[in-house]
Amino acid sequence: MDVRRLRMLLELSRLGSMHEVAEALGTTTSTVSQGIAALARDVGTPLLEPDGRRVRLTPAGRRLSEHAVSILAAVDAARLDLDPSSEPVxxxxxxxxxxxxxxxxxxxxxxxxxxxxxxxxxxxxxxxxxxxxxxxxxxxxxxxxxxxxxxxxxxxxxxxxxxLWEHEWGVGVPTRDRHLGLADLADRDWIVNSRHTADEDALRTLASRAGFVPRVVHRIDALELLDDLVAAGRGVGLLPRGRTSRRGVSVLRLPDRGAMLRxxxxxxxxxxxxxxxxxxxxxxxxx
The missing domain is CATH 3.40.190.10 (Periplasmic binding protein-like II)
Structure with missing residues (x-):
């Protein structure tokens, strides 16, 4: 259904005269008459019936005009929602x-x-x-x-x-090992992310520069759990610098800024x- 024709029908239900509808919508009486006739063909049922020299809505026309209130309101809301200059809602x-x-x-x-x-x-x-x-x-x-x-x-x-921003990452180790370098961790078990491959890819690049292949044993998503494993001596892994890790965990600064998370x-x-x-x-x- 053409929403312009629906608007004509709704205005006719309110104003009661095609002439008044034409004036309200800035068009001609003939255009209004043709529009409502076309709408009746769209829905497959008469929408108007004679009422002396005038016309009135049939029961189907009245029902459709009631639907038109909701339909046109939804169309107007959609247009407003998609208007780049409108208030965001x-x-x-x-x-x-x-x-x-x-x-x-x-x-x-x-x-x-x-x-x-x-x-x-x-x-x-x-x-x-x-x-x-x-x-x-x-x-x-x-x-x-x-x-x-x-x-x-x-x-x-x-x-x-x-x-948006970037943040430097280093290697989380037990605090007792905070004096070590990356190459000193070649024989350690390593912890990587269980739901993303980026930190493992970065780790392997860092390790290759230090001359070893990391032995990935644990795959952990939560940084807090990674902290716990490091503190317990179960492995080492990449952690953000400057973050407050649990007691017993230190984050080593790596050469050349280590790995920058972006x-x-x-x-x-x-x-x-x-x-x-x-x-x-x-x-x-x-x-």
Whole structure:
């Protein structure tokens, strides 16, 4: 059904005269008559019946005019929602890793709550490979992901990535071993991420520079659990410098800045015209 014809029918139900409808919509009486006749053909039932010299809505016409209220309201809401110049309103779905959620997204949400209260942000914690998959399936609108300078991400052609920040990583060891260098850890068991390959790729590059192949034994997602394994002497692994690790764990600084974790905000190409997504991306970029 043509929404313009629905609007004509709705105005006729309110005003009762095709002439008045034509004046209200800035058109001619003939156009209104033809539009409602075409609408009747679309739905397959008469919408008007004679009423002396005038016409009135049939029972079907009245029912359709009631539906038109909701239909036209939904169309207007959709147009407003998609208007790049409109106030951002809507639900924004974000998938991201914990550090970026804490460091970038939560402060952005606090600011947007004051400036754009119509945006509702729903947060899902995922590793980058999982976030990319969710973006591809349109199950989230924004992904907060990371790579390392030693293991750069391969971006899809339909993705747009905005750099957010970077952080230096070193090797977490028991505090008693804080005087050691990377080569001294060649015979240790190593811990890598269970849900992403980037840190293992970075580790293998670092190890190759130091002349050894790391023996990967444990695959752990949570940094807190990695801390526990290191403190217990069960292995060593990459950890962010400057982070407060559990007692008994130190993070060695590596030569040439070690491995730099780089955080990005990733969206599907062309989606930044949607006002809620554009507002969040602008806030993240300035954070």
């Amino acid at each position: 809507g639900v924004l779905r974000v998938a991201g890793f914990a550090s970026a959620i804490r460091r970038s997204l939560l402060p952005a949400i606090d600011d947007l709550r004051r400036t754009h209260p119509g945006i509702e942000v729903r947060i899902h914690e995922y590793e980058p490979l999982e976030s990319f998959d969710l973006l591809a399936r349109d199950e989230v609108d924004l992904g907060l992901v990371y790579d390392y300078d030693l293991a750069p991400a391969e971006w899809r052609d339909d993705h747009e990535a905005t750099f 955080a990005y905000a990733v969206i599907r190409r062309g989606r930044d015209t949607w006002p809620p997504l554009r507002a969040v991306m602008q806030r993240l970029a300035t954070g």
